[in-house]
Amino acid sequence: MERSATVVSLGKQARWRASAVAAAALLALPPAWAADAQAGQRKSQACAVCHGQMGMGAVPDAPHLAGQPQTYLVAQLKAFRSGARQHEVMSVIAKPLSDVDIADLAAWYASLEIEVKPR
Numbered sequence: 864m865e866r867s868a869t870v871v872s873l874g875k876q877a878r879w880r881a882s883a884v885a886a887a888a889l890l891a892l893p894p895a896w897a898a899d900a901q902a903g904q905r906k907s908q909a910c911a912v913c914h915g916q917m918g919m920g921a922v923p924d925a926p927h928l929a930g931q932p933q934t935y936l937v938a939q940l941k942a943f944r945s946g947a948r949q950h951e952v953m954s955v956i957a958k959p960l961s962d963v964d965i966a967d968l969a970a971w972y973a974s975l976e977i978e979v980k981p982r
């Protein structure tokens with residue numbers, strides 16, 4: 864029990880470190896590589912069947928992507944692509960994405976503003 868708790872917290876730490884590295888990499892990008900939210904919107908047509916046209920999950924197991932932090936979205940898509948995060952659908956979808964695709968898609972979803980209110 865104690866041992867598995869240690870493994871879980873190490874996993875979390877590793878994920879944190881991975882996103883910190885991704886965030887640092889993103890900040891270091893030269894302007895010519897700046898993510899293009901409009902291109903991301905076009906590319907997101909392939910995602911809309913599950914994540915919705917405006918990034919609100921359209922099927923029960925697909926999370927909302929609208930308004931998520933850009934660095935988080937980049938980190939998750941790269942994790943699916945590398946196999947660090949695994950999911951039967953997303954691992955396949957992320958495989959062919961380039962760094963530019965990922966940056967554009969993340970910029971698009973991060974550019975959407977969401978409003979939260981009690982039901």
Ligand code: HEC
Pocket residue numbers: 906907909910911912913914924925926928936939940949950952953956968
């Ligand atoms: C066939 C359905 C489907 C399609 C198409 C799809 N996704 Fe997903 N996506 C999912 C599901 C289901 C999950 C939840 C994965 C999990 O449980 O770990 C997910 C998770 C994600 C996550 C992680 C979100 C989080 O909160 O951690 C991102 C980012 C993502 N998808 C982006 C995309 C992008 C970008 C595309 C298009 C290129 C796409 N998805 C296409 C079903 C889909």
